[in-house]
Amino acid sequence: AQKITQTQPGMFVQEKEAVTLDCTYDTSDQSYGLFWYKQPSSGEMIFLIYQGSYDEQNATEGRYSLNFQKARKSANLVISASQLGDSAMYFCAMREGRNDYKLSFGAGTTVTVRA
Amino acid sequence: EPEVTQTPSHQVTQMGQEVILRCVPISNHLYFYWYRQILGQKVEFLVSFYNNEISEKSEIFDDQFSVERPDGSNFTLKIRSTKLEDSAMYFCASSEGAAGGARTQYFGPGTRLLVL
Numbered sequence: 001a002q003k004i005t006q007t008q009p010g011m012f013v014q015e016k017e018a019v020t021l022d023c024t025y026d027t028s029d030q031s032y033g034l035f036w037y038k039q040p041s042s043g044e045m046i047f048l049i050y051q052g053s054y055d056e057q058n059a060t061e062g063r064y065s066l067n068f069q070k071a072r073k074s075a076n077l078v079i080s081a082s083q084l085g086d087s088a089m090y091f092c093a094m095r096e097g098r099n100d101y102k103l104s105f106g107a108g109t110t111v112t113v114r115a
Numbered sequence: 116e117p118e119v120t121q122t123p124s125h126q127v128t129q130m131g132q133e134v135i136l137r138c139v140p141i142s143n144h145l146y147f148y149w150y151r152q153i154l155g156q157k158v159e160f161l162v163s164f165y166n167n168e169i170s171e172k173s174e175i176f177d178d179q180f181s182v183e184r185p186d187g188s189n190f191t192l193k194i195r196s197t198k199l200e201d202s203a204m205y206f207c208a209s210s211e212g213a214a215g216g217a218r219t220q221y222f223g224p225g226t227r228l229l230v231l
Contacts, residue, residue, distance in 0.1 A: 033218060045158070045206060045222035091158060095218060101146065101163035101171050103220060108157065
């Protein structure tokens with residue numbers, strides 16, 4: 001079974017508008033972490049935001065916020081005021097358990113920002 | 116801002132040859148990782164390394180792969196006898212610690228490996 005599911009292969013958004021990228025996860029662990037990474041066309045992986053399973057507040061980092069709904073097992077990324085430089089692939093990832101090290105990644109969502 | 120660096124950025128090799136991919140993790144980080152991403156596919160975990168030993172590895176990380184921290188700064192991935200299917204982008208990552216946000220993994224720019 002997929003641990004991370006990203007159902008939107010591609011999205012278009014108008015510059016200055018907000019966009020929500022969906023991510024659902026599957027784990028039986030109580031302790032886990034959720035991450036979003038951005039991969040521009042140049043290929044590097046850029047860390048955007050982190051949410052711990054015990055964090056009561058939704059994480060925010062500048063224009064990025066994570067809409068964490070634990071009961072629904074979703075961790076959607078919201079990018080506000082989209083910019084042309086936001087055009088990239090976005091990956092949701094999860095680390096499970098206290099002693100687990102690896103990240104499991106979703107298939108990614110391509111975001112294209114239109115002027 | 117400190118960052119993970121990787122060399123080379125691109126590597127072309129013949130099938131059956133050995134390759135070594137190099138990484139310099141962020142200096143105060145203690146946990147190191149390798150991932151790969153075959154073109155157009157998701158990022159896959161290969162191995163994690165802590166305290167000079169492998170802490171976890173995936174089924175992809177077979178006997179053809181090895182990792183080493185030869186000195187206080189470098190972290191290497193060796194593929195002994197490359198296969199066509201090893202063609203991928205290889206990412207090195209590092210994290211500071213073992214709890215909460217300190218487990219955030221920071222990725223290098225990647226090495227694009229092409230096996231002919």
